[in-house]
Amino acid sequence: MPAATVVVRCRDEAPALERALASLRAQTVRPQVVVVDSGSVDGSLEVARRMADTVLTVPPEAFTYGGALNLGAAHADAAVHLALSAHCVAGPHWVERSLALLAEDGVGAASGRRLDPTGRPIVGRYLQTPDDARRDPFWGLSNHASSWRREVWEAEPFREDLAASEDLEWSWRVLARGWSVAFAPDVEVPMPHRRHARPDVLWRKIGREVAAVAELRDLPAPSLPAVIRHVLVPDPRTSTRPPLLRVVSPYRVLEVLAHDAALRRSARARGRAGAGPAAGSGVGPTSSGGATGAV
Incomplete structure (x- = not known):
């Protein structure tokens, strides 16, 4: 039996998939x-069949992020599962260090982060609490590179009806069950594909992610002064880059504007529908202080 199983979700990512x-x-x-x-036509399947142990397919119209992870986890032989985006390249110790995090008592899942929810550098590892998730629902697990115990996934599978942010929603339920979610800088895997995406593609992707969280947690729309403040004052919790470089970063500005625009759209949609937060979020409603992506 392998020590770990890595699930890689893919569609038309042949060159990147080969590197991953x-x-x-x-x-x-x-x-x-x-x-x-989920429906590759660019040679990704040939790459997968040559380099992976198991290759599963789902029709594109049936794909969801959570559904693909559940399918992969159901075919995993190991007691520890990991997820890696087809866009990402993991360092050689990623699996080994993830296993070490999950070997700690009470740790049910793990992911890489350099800064804790207050913006301080993480030394060793940081254990997220339900209070952390209430204060900032956008700081948390990311399935571009994550890991979890099989027993935790069996008790709490990923939701298959979410368009995005299935990782955050799942982690709230894990925390509510009493498990810890661990974060450490030495299991961080870069996400260069976000910076290399076309602006319109990145705008839509961020919009889906933020809208999913906003609907689950009933987040309010930021005011116009708050939007301006988010653009001009980088959030210290989201990056170790010098603040001045981040202020002038077009990528960061785009992410902040996309984030706040999605919050405003979601709030308007809830107002029209008269809807409250969705059930099953695990740690209850909260408010958000602005964009918290890794920029």
């Missing part, structure tokens, strides 16, 4: 690799 799978084959602890493909 090569990084998994170079791990100090070699995992079982399960690729879940």
Whole structure:
């Protein structure tokens, strides 16, 4: 039995997928690799069949992020599961260090972060609490590179009806069950594909992610002065880059504007529908102080 199983979700990512799978084959602890493909036509399936242990397919119209992870986890042989985006390249110790985090008592899931929810550098590892998730629902687990115990996933599978942010919603339920979610800088995996995406693609992606959280947690719309403040004053919790470089970063400005615009759209939609927060979020409603993506 392998020590870990990595689930990779993919669609039309052949060159990136090959780099991602090569990084998994170079791990100090070699995992079982399960690729879940949702309708690739660019050669991704051929790459997966050559480099992965198991290749699963779902029709594009049936794909959801949570559904693909549930399918991959159901075919995993290991007691520890990891998720890696097809866009990402993991460092050689990623699986080994993730296993070490999950070996700690009470830790049910893990992901990489350099800064804690207050903006302080994480030394060793940080254990998220339900209060952390209430204060900032956008700071948390990211399934571009995450890990979890099989027993936790069996008790709380990923929701398959969410368009995005299935990772955050799932982590709230895990925290509500009494498990800790651990974060450490040495299991961080970069997300260069976000910076390289076309502005319109990134705008829509951020919009989906923020809208999903806003609807689950009934988040208010930021005021216009708050939007201006978010643009001019970088959130210290989201990056270790110098503040001046972040102020003038077009990528950061786009992410902040997309984030706040999605909050405003969601609040308007709830006002028209008269709807409250969705059930099952685990840690209850909160308010948000602005964009908290890794910029």
